[in-house]
Each structure stands twice: as C-alpha cells, then as structure tokens.
Amino acid sequence: MTTIPAARDVRTTPEGILWAPSERWVRGRTGEITVVDSTNPVLVWEPGVPVPLYAFPRGDVREDLLRPAKNPRTGTHTGSRIFYDIELDGVLLENAAWTFPVDDLAGHIAFEWFRRAGRGLEHWYEEEDEIFIHPRDPYKRxxxxxxxxxxxxxxxxxxxxxxxxxxxxxxxxxxxxxxxxxxxxxxxxxxxxxxxxxxxxxxxxxxxxxxxxxxxxxxxxxxxxxxxxxxxxxxxxxxxxxxxxxxxxxxxxxxxxxxxxxxxxxxxx
CATH class of the missing domain: 2.170.150.40 (Domain of unknown function (DUF427))
Structure with a gap:
C-alpha cells in the first residue's frame, strides 16, 4: 500500500501515481559520466511501492546515451510506456530508464538505481550528499x-x-x-x-x-x-x-x- 504524503503539492494521476515537484539538485552518474543533472526533478510514488523515485525533464537528461530497449521489461513501473537501455563507454545498461504513460509526467524520464535494483546508474547525489538505494522521502521522519x-x-x-x-x-x-x-x-x-x-x-x-x-x-x-x-x-x-x-x-x-x-x-x- 502506497503511503500518501499529506502535502498540498502532491498530485494524484488517474492511474494512481502520486507525484510532487522537488527543489533539490539531483545528479545521477556511473563512473565519470553524468547521465542526468537536474534542479527540477519530480518525486514519484508508484501504487503499491512504499518508497519514491525520481523522474526528470528530458532536457536535463543525456538523451544521446539512451537507446530503445532491446528487451523491454513488462509488468513493471505502472505500465511504463517506453524503456531505454543506457550505453556508457560501450557497456549497455539494460532497461535502466523509462517513461510513465501518464499525462502529468509526459516529458519526464525515470531511472533505476543500481544499489536498489541491481541495474541502472551507480551513484546519485542530492546537492553534494550521495544518496543510496532510493530518494529520501520528504514526508518521512x-x-x-x-x-x-x-x-x-x-x-x-x-x-x-x-x-x-x-x-x-x-x-x-x-x-x-x-x-x-x-x-x-x-x-x-x-x-x-x-x-x-x-x-x-x-x-x-x-x-x-x-x-x-x-x-x-x-x-x-x-x-x-x-x-x-x-x-x-x-x-x-x-x-x-x-x-x-x-x-x-x-x-x-x-x-x-x-x-x-x-x-x-x-x-x-
């Protein structure tokens, strides 16, 4: 059961996704390559998932590193519309990014975190603080x-x-x-x-x-x-x-x- 944050800026989509804008500066990278760098991320809570994830405006993502997924995953991430592989120095990170099929999040891309899913980008930062596993939920103490x-x-x-x-x-x-x-x-x-x-x-x-x-x-x-x-x-x-x-x-x-x-x-x- 998804925890519903009690805040005015949290929105709900018809698909049951909760999301809220974040003011934190967030970067995701593997090795020395920064794949996403954003001061306008949104936090997303998927139905049935107790922890949030980040989605980012496409303009803040290195889309030149994204490839249409060779073997797109099914049944994950609330009916994801498109999955992407990420190519970094000749290494393909399969299904490491995706989009949500909801109007509110059109133009945004979400990413897997390696330490949570075993695949995806290895390092994540909020401001200068490295964050592990998943984003910190601002509605949790x-x-x-x-x-x-x-x-x-x-x-x-x-x-x-x-x-x-x-x-x-x-x-x-x-x-x-x-x-x-x-x-x-x-x-x-x-x-x-x-x-x-x-x-x-x-x-x-x-x-x-x-x-x-x-x-x-x-x-x-x-x-x-x-x-x-x-x-x-x-x-x-x-x-x-x-x-x-x-x-x-x-x-x-x-x-x-x-x-x-x-x-x-x-x-x-």
Missing part, C-alpha cells in the same frame, strides 16, 4: 532517541536481550525499532551473516542470524557500524525484527506487527 525503558527480547522462549538503555528509532510507516547495547545482547546465540544492506536514512547495516532451532527468518539482528549523522545514537547498537521476535517493553508484551518484512526474508531495516 526518522528519529533516534535514547531511552530508559526496560526492553526484553525473546526468541522461542529464550531471553536473548535485556536492557534499560535502549535507543528507540521512530521511522514513519514502521514499528518502533529498539536498538540495544551489545553487552545487553546474548550475541553468542547468533552468528555473523554475509548480508549487508543500505538505507538512505540510516546507512549500511550488517546482520546476524539465529543459531538456535526453529523457522525464524535469517538475519534477525542488525547494526549500523557507521550510521548517517541523523541517527548517530544507534551506532554499533543491535536491533531485532519486531515481526519475528517477542518484545516486552516495561512489562508489556508487544504484538508482532504486520509490515513488508513480515512474510519474507528481511532485506532492509
């Missing part, structure tokens, strides 16, 4: 606040963490995440994972998997060794997926929430 609540974490009845000094991370659209000092977590019950994920709000996370029995999802626990400045208080702390463990806060057992992480292997926290 992420706050990391130290607390003295008593938080206990159990997995299949086994106490795995107990702290009176958590950092609570409040992120629009997600349950509270309880970040805990390592010395308050029985980390010997977990094993390091090779999973690493990026978040445009928090940084790059590393993960641990449960060593015990049961059908718990892999990569239940994560940490941000070098978080972005906005969430600096969570540095090196550990958090658990509320969707897969039992959390008790000040003596009250929390219900397990239903989120995009409930029914699939966790991929981003």
């Amino acid at each position: 992420v706050d990391a606040i130290p607390s003295s609540r008593h938080v206990r974490i159990e997995i299949d009845g086994t106490l795995v963490a107990d702290t009176h000094r958590p950092v609570l991370l409040f992120e629009t659209g997600l349950p509270i995440r309880y970040y805990m000092p390592r010395e308050d977590v029985r980390l010997e019950l977990f094993q390091p994972s090779d999973l690493s994920t990026g978040c445009p709000y928090k940084g790059t996370a590393t993960y641990w998997a449960w060593r015990g029995d049961g059908d718990e999802p892999a990569d239940l626990v994560w940490s941000y060794p070098e978080p972005l400045p906005a969430v600096a208080p969570v540095k090196d702390l550990l958090a658990f997926y509320n969707e897969a463990v039992d959390i008790t806060v000040d003596g009250e057992r929390l219900d397990r929430p239903v989120t995009p992480f409930t029914s699939k292997r966790p991929g981003r926290a």
